[in-house]
Amino acid sequence: MNLLELTPSGLYCPQADIFIDPWKPVDKAVITHAHSDHSRWGMKHYLSHHHSGEVMKLRLGQEISLETIEYGETLDINGVMLSLHPAGHIPGSAQVRLEYKGKTVVISGDYKTEDDGLSQVFEPVKCHEFVSECTFGMPVYKWQSQKEIFEDINAWWKQNVEKGRNSVLFAYSLGKAQRIINNLDLSIGEVFAHGAIWNTNQALIANGVKVVDIPKVTAEIPKSRFKGAMIIAPPSAMGSPWMKQFSPYQTGICSGWMAIRGARRRRAADAGFVLSDHADWEGLITAIKATEAEKVYLTHGSTAVFGRYLEEVEKIHAVELKTLFEGENSNLEDS
Numbered sequence: 001m002n003l004l005e006l007t008p009s010g011l012y013c014p015q016a017d018i019f020i021d022p023w024k025p026v027d028k029a030v031i032t033h034a035h036s037d038h039s040r041w042g043m044k045h046y047l048s049h050h051h052s053g054e055v056m057k058l059r060l061g062q063e064i065s066l067e068t069i070e071y072g073e074t075l076d077i078n079g080v081m082l083s084l085h086p087a088g089h090i091p092g093s094a095q096v097r098l099e100y101k102g103k104t105v106v107i108s109g110d111y112k113t114e115d116d117g118l119s120q121v122f123e124p125v126k127c128h129e130f131v132s133e134c135t136f137g138m139p140v141y142k143w144q145s146q147k148e149i150f151e152d153i154n155a156w157w158k159q160n161v162e163k164g165r166n167s168v169l170f171a172y173s174l175g176k177a178q179r180i181i182n183n184l185d186l187s188i189g190e191v192f193a194h195g196a197i198w199n200t201n202q203a204l205i206a207n208g209v210k211v212v213d214i215p216k217v218t219a220e221i222p223k224s225r226f227k228g229a230m231i232i233a234p235p236s237a238m239g240s241p242w243m244k245q246f247s248p249y250q251t252g253i254c255s256g257w258m259a260i261r262g263a264r265r266r267r268a269a270d271a272g273f274v275l276s277d278h279a280d281w282e283g284l285i286t287a288i289k290a291t292e293a294e295k296v297y298l299t300h301g302s303t304a305v306f307g308r309y310l311e312e313v314e315k316i317h318a319v320e321l322k323t324l325f326e327g328e329n330s331n332l333e334d335s
Contacts, residue, residue: 002014003015003080003098003100003103003105003129004020004098004105004107004129004131006321006322006323007019008024009022009023009024009025009026010022010023010024010026010323011107011131011323013080013098015078015079015080015100016077016078016079016080016082016098016100017077017078018030018047018077018082020032020096020107021038021039021107021109022040022043023037023040023323024042025042025043025044026043026044027043027044027045028043028044028045028047029043029045029046029047030046030047030048030082030096031046031047031048031052031056032048032087032093032094032095032096032107032108032109032110033048033049033052033087033089033090033092033093033094033109033110034048034052034055034056034059034090034092034174035090035110035174035175036059038109038110039052039056039059039060040060041060041061043064044065045065045066045067046060046064046065046066046067047066047067047068047069048066048067048068048092048094049068049069049070049071049084049092049093049094050068050069050070050092050207050208051091051092051120051204051207051208051209052068052091052092052093052094052207053066053068053092053207054203054204054206054207055092055174055200055203055204055207057203058199058200058203069084070084071083071084071085071086071094071120071123072084072085079100079101080098080099080100081097081098081099081100082096082097082098083096083097084096084097085097085106085123085125086119086120086121086122086123087108087109087110087111087119087122088111088112088113088114088115088116088119088120088121088122088123089109089110089111089112089119089175089277089278090110090118090119090174090175090176090277091118091119091120091175091178091204091207091209092119092207092209093109093110093111093119093120093175094109095107095108095109095111095123095125096109097125097127103128103129104126104127104128104129105127105128105129105130105131106125106127106129106130106131106291106293107131108130108131108132108133108287109133110133110135110277110278111132111133111278111279111287112276112277112278112279112283113279113283113286113287114143114145114146114283116146116179116277117146117179117182117183118175118178118179118182118209118210118211119175122287124287124290124291125291126291126292127291127292127293128293128294128295129293129294129295129296129297130288130291130293130295130296130297131296131297131299131321132284132287132288132296132297132298132299133278133279133298133299133300133301134284134298134299134300134301134302134303134306134307135256135278135300135301135302136256136276136278136279136280136281136284136301136302137281137284137298137301137302137303137305137306137309138281138302138305138306139281140259140260140281141256141259141280141281142280142281142282143256143274143276143280143283144274146183146275149273149274149275150180150183150184152273153169153180153183153184153252153254153273153275154184154185154188156250156252156271156273157184157185157188157189157230158185158188160228160249160250161188161189161228164248165248165249165250166226166227166228166229166230166231166246166247166248166249166250167229167230167231167249167250167252168230168231168233168237168243168246168249168250168251168252169230169231169232169233169251169252169253169254170233170234170235170237170238170251170252170253170254170269171232171233171234171235171253171254171255171275172234172235172277173194173196173197173200173234174200175277176254176275176277177193177197177200177201177232177234178200178201178204178209178211179275179277180232180254180275181193181201181211181212181214181232182210182211182212184212184230186212188228188230189228189229189230190215190225190226190228190229190230191212191214191229191230191231191232192214192215192216192217192221192226192229192230192231192232193214193215193216193217193231193232193233194216194217194231194232194233194234194237194242195216195217196234196236197232197233197234198214198215198216198217201213201214214232217231217245223245226245226246229246231246231249235253238251238268238269239268250270250271251269251270251271252269252270252271252272252273253269253271253272253273254273254275255272255273255274255275255276256274256275256276256278256280258272258273258274258275259274284306285309285314288310288314288316289314289316293316294316294317295316295317295318295319296310296316296317296318296319297318297319297320297321298318298319298320298321299321299323300323303320303321304320306318307319307320
């Protein structure tokens with residue numbers, strides 16, 4: 001019996017009768033993280049890391065049946081030893097380790113290898129088979145350090161203040177937004193959050209994640225208070241009537257896709273910052289080699305290019321796995 005199978009409902013462990021990040025309703029779902037392409041509505045029972053708990057309830061409904069565990073905690077499910085390990089993608093993101101009769105498989109979900117100061121740092125887990133994303137699995141994707149990127153963001157904000165403009169920075173509401181908030185230079189001005197981001201902040205704070213608690217943009221706040229401020233908003237707010245209250249303003253986008261020439265222009269933003277919650281080319285290679293896996297399954301992204309590299313250069317057996325996981329896609333929904 002295979003420890004892991006791909007079914008029409010998603011990745012399935014027959015021995016434990018559990019699905020990992022299923023895309024169709026099932027009885028028992030183990031969730032790697034709370035982004036919407038991995039954590040979907042309709043499961044009878046969910047299992048996730050503790051830091052994903054309140055966000056999943058916020059997104060899927062308070063009534064869901066949810067069990068949460070800590071990193072490294074082990075569950076025996078019909079002889080299959082299951083544990084969660086840090087993925088470094090966003091708060092609560094986890095790799096799922098399954099062990100049965102001497103064989104170990106790890107499903108990584110989404111991950112990054114740089115310490116962002118917010119999420120638990122990625123932890124390589126030795127295994128026989130490893131399921132890896134490769135959203136940015138091409139050599140062109142090489143990230144600057146987080147320190148350098150936030151120096152650029154803060155310099156852009158300061159420059160806008162000097163020119164009498166407010167700053168609106170677009171970032172995904174779970175993970176990216178909190179990472180930005182925690183690294184802004186608060187001596188420059190006030191920081192405000194769009195309601196969707198503020199709600200997510202509160203859910204994470206309730207779970208013990210250390211996020212700077214900034215105010216929510218509301219109708220009661222006078223426009224004068226936004227002078228020189230930084231407003232953090234989801235990509236869905238771009239071009240919406242909601243934006244008018246911040247005029248005059250400059251806009252910026254944070255995404256790994258900003259590494260592609262023309263991406264910022266296509267999004268009609270004034271500035272683009274290459275900040276991704278996914279591993280870059282080198283990060284992917286380093287993470288995979290650290291697992292010492294004999295076989296690697298690749299999901300979403302540049303699976304063909306990256307798989308060929310693993311086979312020909314690293315001599316690691318790689319298999320493309322067609323899933324419905326979207327990763328950090330071009331519309332910035334998982335940036």
